[in-house]
Every structure is written in structure tokens, then in C-alpha cells.
Amino acid sequence: MTLPTQEQVTEKLRAVIDPELRRNIVELGMVRAIDIAEDGRVGVIVSLTTPGCPIRSHFQKAVVENVSQLEGVTSVAVEFDVLSDEERSRLQQTLGRNRLPEGALAQVKNVICVASGKGGVGKSTMTANLAAALAAEGASAGALDADVYGYSIPRMLGVEGRPDVNAQRKIIPLEGPAGVKVMSIGFFIEPNAAVVWRGPMLHKAIQQFLEDVDWGELDYLLIDLPPGTGDVSMTLAQLLPQAKFAIVTTPQPAAQTVARRAAEMANKVDLEVLGVIENMSGFTTPDGQRFTIFGEGGGQLLADELDVPLLGKVPLSEDLRSHADNGNPLVLENPNDPASVAIRQAARGILAATPQALPVVQPAPAPIAAGNGNGSVSGTELPVIQ
Numbered sequence: 001m002t003l004p005t006q007e008q009v010t011e012k013l014r015a016v017i018d019p020e021l022r023r024n025i026v027e028l029g030m031v032r033a034i035d036i037a038e039d040g041r042v043g044v045i046v047s048l049t050t051p052g053c054p055i056r057s058h059f060q061k062a063v064v065e066n067v068s069q070l071e072g073v074t075s076v077a078v079e080f081d082v083l084s085d086e087e088r089s090r091l092q093q094t095l096g097r098n099r100l101p102e103g104a105l106a107q108v109k110n111v112i113c114v115a116s117g118k119g120g121v122g123k124s125t126m127t128a129n130l131a132a133a134l135a136a137e138g139a140s141a142g143a144l145d146a147d148v149y150g151y152s153i154p155r156m157l158g159v160e161g162r163p164d165v166n167a168q169r170k171i172i173p174l175e176g177p178a179g180v181k182v183m184s185i186g187f188f189i190e191p192n193a194a195v196v197w198r199g200p201m202l203h204k205a206i207q208q209f210l211e212d213v214d215w216g217e218l219d220y221l222l223i224d225l226p227p228g229t230g231d232v233s234m235t236l237a238q239l240l241p242q243a244k245f246a247i248v249t250t251p252q253p254a255a256q257t258v259a260r261r262a263a264e265m266a267n268k269v270d271l272e273v274l275g276v277i278e279n280m281s282g283f284t285t286p287d288g289q290r291f292t293i294f295g296e297g298g299g300q301l302l303a304d305e306l307d308v309p310l311l312g313k314v315p316l317s318e319d320l321r322s323h324a325d326n327g328n329p330l331v332l333e334n335p336n337d338p339a340s341v342a343i344r345q346a347a348r349g350i351l352a353a354t355p356q357a358l359p360v361v362q363p364a365p366a367p368i369a370a371g372n373g374n375g376s377v378s379g380t381e382l383p384v385i386q
């Protein structure tokens with residue numbers, strides 16, 4: 001008689017899902033032992049998170065059902081024990097990497113951080129126009145300005161005002177062109193006032209923008225990151241382990257080295273890079289002459305190096321700049337401008353590369369330790385959620 005192997009039994013156990021954690025018991029480290037006897041009897045020990053685990057009978061049934069499908073199995077016996085404290089905290093850690101904040105972001109399907117290695121390459125312009133382009137493609141989109149010191153999204157999307165708070169004490173984002181939901185620190189401070197918070201305050205602000213804003217149902221939440229690879233990006237990665245990065249770079253091959261830093265950071269915090277957008281990619285005069293003012297090829301080089309798609313090459317365009325300055329995204333005002341065409345193409349690339357179904361939402365995450373290390377946040381309260 002052919003007996004199944006340990007691997008075959010393990011494979012079958014991957015079909016046994018913990019309904020609360022929505023992952024299989026192998027992945028969760030809950031399979032303590034598999035014993036295959038000569039006569040085809042298989043014993044499986046499943047480790048529960050708590051002794052009185054209410055889903056014990058579900059596991060019992062699912063393990064028997066799946067393992068008995070294997071050839072050579074004559075019977076399946078399931079026994080239970082309990083994870084040790086150490087194992088439980090390890091599981092907690094694994095889960096911690098796969099949670100979206102509950103509540104406010106529970107209905108956001110895709111979070112995309114727009115990042116770059118250095119400032120001024122057009123992250124904010126891309127965030128604003130991509131959000132508008134995604135909305136124009138029929139997706140629901142939001143734009144979160146995570147550049148707390150140098151916020152620019154309200155201006156670029158032409159939204160101002162002070163957001164209201166709903167009955168659940170969540171902040172209601174303001175709506176920009178094409179129905180893009182916008183949230184920025186700029187809505188809460190006096191015009192042109194400088195933001196002078198330190199690390200823990202920044203962390204708290206970003207956390208509030210993610211957890212205390214009523215984002216509602218969104219296909220895409222685009223996050224405009226500050227330049228560089230500092231604190232804010234780390235905070236976001238901690239809060240949004242399922243987010244993806246779109247990296248903006250300029251075309252000179254030397255910029256690729258700088259932009260790579262953003263990719264390295266994404267890698268360090270375990271976030272996937274969705275693609276590269278090359279911005280300021282050549283300038284074409286009205287009579288059709290093309291000048292490659294900032295060089296050429298950097299976007300493609302970086303995309304190749306990271307093995308991700310080049311989502312678009314957005315040319316230099318005075319109209320792109322002036323429309324951003326005036327709060328009317330060019331992709332909506334003039335969708336046929338070469339810069340708009342390139343951004344709309346990038347938006348379609350994002351649509352093609354991202355899931356259209358809701359991600360699995362896990363139970364509420366443990367409180368996240370702020371920069372001061374003890375989990376509490378010091379300093380002045382943000383002027384939100386009073």
C-alpha cells in the first residue's frame with residue numbers, strides 16, 4: 001500500500017482555514033505534529049491559540065475531510081494542544097505584518113504610496129493626477145497627503161476647507177475634482193503656517209489620517225510621501241503592511257541610484273514595488289522637436305533593475321505644472337495633453353496590476369509603539385477628533 005508523505009498531508013492541511021484569522025493552519029504554525037502509521041492511520045495534532053477555542057470542532061472536521069482524501073489513508077485522528085506563550089507571540093508577530101488598520105481602512109482595496117529617493121521629482125503632481133485619472137477610469141480614489149511638513153495635495157487638487165466629523169467621530173475627507181477624497185494636514189492649520197512637530201507627533205498624525213478618517217469604500221488610496229526615506233515612510237509601512245509603492249524618478253541615469261533608495265526602503269519594510277513612473281521625461285516643442293533636458297532612460301533602467309513595470313514616462317509639460325498650481329488636474333482638464341496621456345496610461349497600469357477585490361481584513365492590530373518606544377505619543381494633540 002502506498003502511504004502518503006508528511007509533505008502530502010501538510011499540503012492537504014493548507015486547506016484548513018482558521019475562520020477568524022483567515023489563514024490556513026500550516027501557515028499559522030498551528031500544526032504541531034503529523035504521524036503516519038504503517039496501516040494508513042494518520043494522526044494530526046493541531047495547536048490552538050486558547051484551550052477553549054470555539055472553532056475546535058471546525059478544525060476537527062476540516063482536517064479529517066481534507067487528509068482522508070489522500071490515497072492510502074485509512075483513518076484520521078485529530079488531537080489538540082495549545083500554543084505556548086512564545087509560539088503565540090510569534091503568531092501575533094506574523095499576523096501583525098498582515099493587518100490593515102481596522103475600521104477606517106477596512107473598505108479600502110488598494111493602498112499605493114507614491115515615493116521617490118529625493119525631493120522635487122513630481123510625487124505630489126503624480127499623486128494628484130493619478131488619483132484623478134483613476135477616478136476618471138471609474139475607480140473610487142482618495143489622496144492622502146503624508147507630506148506633513150510640505151503638504152501640497154490640497155492645492156494641487158483644488159480643495160480647501162475644514163473637514164467635518166461624523167457621528168462616529170471620524171473625520172470626513174473633503175472631495176476634490178472627480179470625487180477624489182482628500183485628506184491633508186493643510187486642512188487643519190492656518191494657511192502657510194509651518195508644521196513643527198517632532199517624530200512621535202508625525203507618527204500620530206499619520207496614524208489618525210489612516211484610522212480616524214472616514215475613507216469609506218475606495219478602490220485606491222494614494223499616499224503622497226514626503227521626499228526621502230525617513231520616519232513617515234517607516235510609520236506607514238508599519239501601519240499598512242499591504243500597501244504598495246510606486247516610485248517616481250527623473251530620467252537621468254544618475255537619478256536611478258537615488259530612486260533606488262526608495263525601492264530599498266520598500267524592500268526593508270517588506271512592501272512591494274508596483275512600478276516606476278519616469279517624470280520630466282523630455283520636452284517637446286510646439287513644432288515637434290524633442291529635448292531630453294533631464295537625460296534619458298533612467299526610469300526604464302530602474303524598472304529593469306527592480307524587475308517591475310515602467311508604468312509611464314511623463315513628459316515635461318508647462319500645463320501639467322500650471323494646472324497643478326491652480327488646483328485643476330491636467331488629466332481632467334485636458335486628457336489629451338501628452339503628459340495626461342502618459343499619466344492615464346500609468347493609471348491603467350495600476351488598475352491592471354492591483355486586485356479589484358477587498359483585501360482580507362484582520363482583527364484589530366495591537367497598539368503600535370511610537371518613536372519614544374513606550375507606545376504612547378507625547379506632544380500636543382493634533383487638531384483633529386476633538
Ligand SMILES: Nc1ncnc2c1ncn2[C@@H]1O[C@H](COP(=O)(O)OP(=O)(O)OP(=O)(O)O)[C@@H](O)[C@H]1O
Binds near residue numbers: 119124125126316
Ligand atoms: N512633468 C512635469 N512637467 C512640468 N512640471 C512638473 C512636472 N512634474 C512636476 N512638475 C513641477 O515640478 C515641481 C515639483 O513637483 P512636485 O511638487 O509634484 O514634486 P514632489 O516630488 O512632490 O516634491 P517634494 O519632494 O518637495 O514633495 C512642481 O512645481 C510641479 O508643478
Ligand SMILES: [Mg+2]
Binds near residue numbers: 125
Ligand atoms: Mg510633494
